[in-house]
Amino acid sequence: MxxxxxxxxxxxxxxxxxxxxxxxxxxxxxxxxxxxxxxxxxxxxxxxxxxxxxxxxxxxxxxxxxxxxxxxxxxxxxxxxxxxxxxxxxxxxxxxxxxxxxxxxxxxxxxxxxxxxxxxxxxxxxxxxxxxxxxxxxxxxxxxxxxxxxxxxxxxxxxxxxxRRRWPAAVDRTRADLAGARLAGDHRGWSFRGALLLGADLTGADLADADLLGADLRGADVRGCDLSTTLFLTQPQANAALGDPATTLPDRISRPGHWRAE
Known part of the structure; x- marks a missing residue:
């Protein structure tokens, strides 16, 4: 909650x-x-x-x-x-x-x-x-x-x-235009601050400790993602993304009601 x-x-x-x-x-x-x-x-x-x-x-x-x-x-x-x-x-x-x-x-x-x-x-x-x-x-x-x-x-x-310093190989994609990009894989500790992730495919991606402050997640596919340790994820970002029962959220974020239907 x-x-x-x-x-x-x-x-x-x-x-x-x-x-x-x-x-x-x-x-x-x-x-x-x-x-x-x-x-x-x-x-x-x-x-x-x-x-x-x-x-x-x-x-x-x-x-x-x-x-x-x-x-x-x-x-x-x-x-x-x-x-x-x-x-x-x-x-x-x-x-x-x-x-x-x-x-x-x-x-x-x-x-x-x-x-x-x-x-x-x-x-x-x-x-x-x-x-x-x-x-x-x-x-x-x-x-x-x-x-x-x-x-x-x-x-x-x-x-x-x-x-994020525990992930020395992390990549900085701050404010990057990643709209529609295929981003499955290992993104532990990455910075997506202010990034455009509109419609991006993050299915099953490993986003442990990834910084999502201000990232545009409208239509981003986070089905199967473990978002439980992401940094600065907000309720509106979760609401705008596409998740499923396998998507794990931080305790502070409520599961969007429309995810099950979608």
């Missing part, structure tokens, strides 16, 4: 992603929708009217999206349980949700550093970000998120290098 508090809990959210975020049919969301406009499938109780059949009904984008728990944090903490239905500040809420989602994703990665390669500097930055997530809208909107991204990115890079 994903880290508590850092994965979406729609029961504690006011359907913020269904209202505040823009989306398009071409990205797998069924229709084009402007930000600040409620999705027509959003019910009065903030549930989704087609949640059980999203992919069958042409909304696979919803099954890939993950807010890392930002939705419930903004709903219940930042705005104190007051729904967007009772406010007239959707633009502000959308901006706050965007910031919170980025902060929560950073927390997810820093938690992995704490598990795999503890570092006092990373722990200090994690505490700083966690404190920011508990603040009100103004501090969140004034936060220098770019600076936080840079600092966290550097810490993740150092942690990754510490973990």
């Amino acid at each position: 994903a880290t508590s508090g850092l994965s979406s809990d729609c029961s504690q959210c006011f359907g913020l992603c269904c209202v505040l975020l823009p989306f398009s049919a071409s990205a797998g969301f069924g229709v084009d929708k402007a930000g600040g406009t409620p999705c027509h499938h959003l019910r009065a109780d903030d549930g989704c009217g087609i949640h059980a059949t999203l992919r069958e009904d042409g909304w696979p984008g919803c099954t890939v999206f993950e807010c890392f728990g930002a939705g419930q944090q903004v709903s219940q903490v930042t705005y104190g349980g007051v729904s967007w239905r009772e406010q007239d500040n959707l633009a502000e809420m959308a901006a706050v949700l965007s910031v919170m989602r980025q902060l929560h994703e950073m927390l997810v990665h820093l938690d992995e550093v704490a598990r795999r390669s503890p570092d006092p500097a990373a722990a200090a930055v994690r505490s700083e970000i966690e404190e920011l997530t508990a603040s009100g809208p103004e501090p969140l909107l004034l936060a220098d998120v770019d600076d936080l991204h840079a600092r966290v990115g550097a810490l993740l890079g150092v942690a990754s290098a510490r973990v």
